[in-house]
Amino acid sequence: MTFSADLWEHGAAKVYEEIVRHPFITGLTDGTLPHAKFRYFVIQDSHYLRAYSRALALVAARATDEDAVSMFCRHAAEAIDVERELHASLLGSLGLTSADVDTAGSGPTTTAYMSYLTAVCATGTYAEAVAAVLPCYWIYRDVGRALLERSSPDPLYAQWIATYGSPEFDAVVESVLGVTNRLGTEVGPAERDRCLRHFSTTTRYEWMFWDAAYHELEWPV
Numbered sequence: 001m002t003f004s005a006d007l008w009e010h011g012a013a014k015v016y017e018e019i020v021r022h023p024f025i026t027g028l029t030d031g032t033l034p035h036a037k038f039r040y041f042v043i044q045d046s047h048y049l050r051a052y053s054r055a056l057a058l059v060a061a062r063a064t065d066e067d068a069v070s071m072f073c074r075h076a077a078e079a080i081d082v083e084r085e086l087h088a089s090l091l092g093s094l095g096l097t098s099a100d101v102d103t104a105g106s107g108p109t110t111t112a113y114m115s116y117l118t119a120v121c122a123t124g125t126y127a128e129a130v131a132a133v134l135p136c137y138w139i140y141r142d143v144g145r146a147l148l149e150r151s152s153p154d155p156l157y158a159q160w161i162a163t164y165g166s167p168e169f170d171a172v173v174e175s176v177l178g179v180t181n182r183l184g185t186e187v188g189p190a191e192r193d194r195c196l197r198h199f200s201t202t203t204r205y206e207w208m209f210w211d212a213a214y215h216e217l218e219w220p221v
């Protein structure tokens with residue numbers, strides 16, 4: 001079994017089932033998701049993408065071959081581009097500006113997820129860092145693909161779905177899966193366990209990120 005298939009089976013398969021039937025996700029395709037919840041999501045995702053980009057730059061710095069350094073650097077830059085382009089247009093359509101993103105600040109789940117990603121990418125091994133960021137790519141690609149079949153009657157939601165369900169995003173994810181599988185031949189059992197723990201933790205955070213948006217979760221105090 002490839003390393004990525006092993007990670008998915010033990011760390012993501014069950015959670016992925018929960019993700020695709022979460023009311024946030026089903027609400028995107030049937031168009032019933034209230035814009036307030038999507039607004040919360042886009043604002044939090046803007047915060048998330050800033051940290052994600054830095055996390056990818058840390059993965060790039062840890063990479064052991066030049067192709068991977070170059071790829072993760074590119075993805076780090078692209079995360080900033082997505083934040084600027086997709087979000088600027090989505091935020092605009094939702095009647096928001098980047099000042100609203102700053103005013104809202106990063107919510108509890110976003111903060112926890114960003115902190116975990118940053119910590120693993122800064123202090124873990126290269127394989128651990130890859131395992132921690134992999135669900136960010138993979139879950140969005142699979143969710144995007146699954147939703148693309150149904151798309152959405154709401155043009156805002158359809159735009160979001162089209163981005164992550166696109167062949168371009170699929171190609172990005174396939175390259176990262178290739179890197180992961182090559183790393184699988186190099187890691188020993190203890191490092192493999194740590195990779196699995198990171199992968200399953202960030203997969204859970206992906207579910208929690210949508211759940212936080214669905215409940216418009218704020219800091220309790």
Ligand SMILES: Cc1ncc(CO)c(N)n1
Pocket residue numbers: 045048049135136137140206209
């Ligand atoms: C929370 C989250 N995870 C993954 C992605 C994909 O880049 C995203 N935009 N947001």
